[in-house]
Amino acid sequence: MEEQIQKILKHNQLSVTGGRTKILELFLAQDDALAHADIERKTGEKFDRVTVYRTLQTFLEKGIIHSIPTADNSVKYALCKDNCSEGHHHDHHVHFMCSVCGKTLCIDEVSVPVVNLPAGYKVEQIQMIVTGVCKDCA
Amino acid sequence: MEEQIQKILKHNQLSVTGGRTKILELFLAQDDALAHADIERKTGEKFDRVTVYRTLQTFLEKGIIHSIPTADNSVKYALCKDNCSEGHHHDHHVHFMCSVCGKTLCIDEVSVPVVNLPAGYKVEQIQMIVTGVCKDCA
DNA sequence: ACAAAACTTGCAACTCTGTTGCAAGTTCTT
DNA sequence: AAGAACTTGCAACAGAGTTGCAAGTTTTGT
Ligand SMILES: [Mn+2]
Ligand SMILES: [Mn+2]
Ligand SMILES: [Zn+2]
Ligand SMILES: [Zn+2]
Numbered sequence A, B: 001m002e003e004q005i006q007k008i009l010k011h012n013q014l015s016v017t018g019g020r021t022k023i024l025e026l027f028l029a030q031d032d033a034l035a036h037a038d039i040e041r042k043t044g045e046k047f048d049r050v051t052v053y054r055t056l057q058t059f060l061e062k063g064i065i066h067s068i069p070t071a072d073n074s075v076k077y078a079l080c081k082d083n084c085s086e087g088h089h090h091d092h093h094v095h096f097m098c099s100v101c102g103k104t105l106c107i108d109e110v111s112v113p114v115v116n117l118p119a120g121y122k123v124e125q126i127q128m129i130v131t132g133v134c135k136d137c138a
Numbered sequence C: 001a002c003a004a005a006a007c008t009t010g011c012a013a014c015t016c017t018g019t020t021g022c023a024a025g026t027t028c029t030t
Numbered sequence D: 001a002a003g004a005a006c007t008t009g010c011a012a013c014a015g016a017g018t019t020g021c022a023a024g025t026t027t028t029g030t
Helices: A002-011 A018-029 A036-042 A049-062 B002-011 B018-029 B036-042 B049-062
Strands: A065-069 A075-079 A093-098 A104-111 A122-133 B065-069 B075-079 B093-098 B104-111 B122-133
Touching: A002 A018, A018 A036, A018 A049, A018 A075, A036 A049, A049 A065, A049 A075, A065 A122, A075 A104, B002 B018, B018 B036, B018 B049, B018 B075, B036 B049, B049 B065, B049 B075, B065 B122, B075 B104
Parallel strands: A093 A122, B093 B122
Antiparallel strands: A065 A075, A093 A104, A122 B122, B065 B075, B093 B104
């Protein structure tokens, strides 16, 4: 794991620091998406708030993580499993928010369906957020 | 219009006040979704920030407006055209965000497609947000 | 292995968004 | 017209996110 993390950081031309290593480790160990506050909590306040913001920002820009728009307008982040890079995300999967446990999940198996808009609209990106009860809470 | 506004407010058991009338008027006159800040700007700071928040909250609860989750996690609101009520929204249309003019639009003509999730997930609500170039900016 | 260059971090200060309690004001009911 | 019910503005606050800067760490080149 330690090794995998270094590889990811170096591959993205990022210096290997304690904060980045720890935060990336959290993402790799987690099955659901993380909010900024989750990260602060899970690192045991070991890093400054600002460092967490900047790290997430950097990871986003490099395409290591993607942000997830949620129905309640809170921001969550999850690892990109799809080999995304510098501003070119191409994970087109559905996102699921469980109303029982509150987890936000990437449903990698399901891609966002194509949709036909009225003439004149040019589609660049489609996001789909499903709310309901996840399989652990059913 | 004045008359229509009073009818909407009374139908929802809301007292007719200056603030509510003005804000509802804005929504009726607007073709795209409004953010809190837009409303403050357009009312010429005639009402307190808190009143605007409380009015939006009330309109949401009554089903007069619905909130729109945007890809950049800012909150926008638009009129419900679909006869929604107290916590029972049933506008299932696609939302569009133009990356040129920044407008957020309800595409009432297009409903959100059904999606099949893996076994065990129970779907309650689906939101679809399309980003691209709108027909005015094409 | 070392020094210099390049980058990252923590801190302080600040802005912006949203919330709450309360008293004064307005609207609705009779 | 008066009282009850509801709405508003104010002040105070909490939380989220941003920025500049100096000190600290990582990287690179020798
Ligand atoms: Mn995802
Ligand atoms: Mn809409
Ligand atoms: Zn769940
Ligand atoms: Zn446009």
